[in-house]
Amino acid sequence: MVEFAINGKKVTAEKGESVLDVAHREGFDIPTLCYHDTLGSDGRCRLCVVEVRKGNRKRIATSCLYPAESGIEVFTESPDVLLVRKTVLELLLARCPNSETIQYLAKEYGVTQARYRKDNDKGKCILCNLCVKTCELNVGAAALGMSGKGPFKKVTTPYGEPSNDCIGCGACVAICPTGHxxxxxxxxxxTIWNKRFELARCPKCNRYHAxxxxxxxxxxxxGTTMEQLLICPDCK
Ligand code: SF4
Ligand code: FES
Structure with a gap:
């Protein structure tokens, strides 16, 4: 077990737990976009920054990747944290000006207009990688990936074509934090990722469901039979 403090409150954590997990468990509000309970985070959005003080040193760290450590003091809303978070949101808003989620968060942190030039070609994607990971790790389909470099990086199926691996489950839609x-x-x-899927009708209620x-x-x-699976969750 490790002991440290968050905003002056003494907390304990398992070795290896992230500061973000501990903070959320203890009821502290730290915004995130690229984190999910089942998948963790790759540290891509930088929204979860906190200030970590250790002795005389202090640094801004991404709390989703920072392991809980004995003796550290974590501050979730210090002036430096708020400044960095605001700048991150300005950048995200410039990248995805039409994302309602980012607009909402930006407003929460007082960002009314971005100082950076707006992108008009990224849609609402912040490259968080959650769709790619859920498809591979939660669903087991691995239909999505990142392609391109720098400003041309994007999430896509191979060559942007309808993928044989995509099963049309929509897990990527459900996990995408920005509605892209x-x-x-x-x-x-x-229709999803340029592929059309015939929907099954429930034999009991006649509703299309998957x-x-x-x-x-x-x-x-x-090993469940198709006959069983054709019955929709509501009629089971
Ligand atoms: S499409 Fe959504 S989930 Fe996938 S990388 Fe972009 S923002 Fe993340
Ligand atoms: S939640 Fe930590 S970087 Fe996105």
Whole structure:
């Protein structure tokens, strides 16, 4: 066990736990965009910065990657933290001016207009990598990846083509913090990542509920029969 302080409150943590996890458990509000309970974080959004003091030294650190350490003092809203967080939000707002999530956070931190030139070609994507990770690690499909470098980096299926690995489950849509991923359902067809999926109808209520391809994927991995999977969650 390690003992340290967050905003003056003594807290304890398991060795290896991140400062962010401990802070959230103790009820401190630290904003995040690229963190998820099931996947952790790659430290991409930099919104979770905190001030860490150790003896006479102090530094700004990303709390999602900073391991809890005995004797440190963490401050979640010091003037330096607020300044860095504000700058991060200015940059995110310039990158994704149409993201409601970023607009909301920016407003919370007093950012009304960005000093940086607006990007008009990034949509709402902040390259957090959560969609890529959930597809691979939570779903087991690995249909998405990052392509390109620098300003051209983007999340995509291989060559931007409909992917054989995509099962149309929409886990990427659910986890995306900024609402970037386009999904449409119309007349029994779901469209996502340029691929069209026939939706299965529940034999009991006749409602469309999941792509046939997704159900077949689950059946192949779990041993559950298609007949069972065709029944929607509400009718089970
Ligand atoms: S599409 Fe969404 S989840 Fe995927 S990297 Fe971009 S912001 Fe993150
Ligand atoms: S949550 Fe820590 S960098 Fe995004």
């Amino acid at each position: 991923i386009y999904i449409e359902e119309k007349d029994g067809v779901r 792509p046939v391809e997704q159900l077949a994927f689950i059946a192949s991995r779990s």
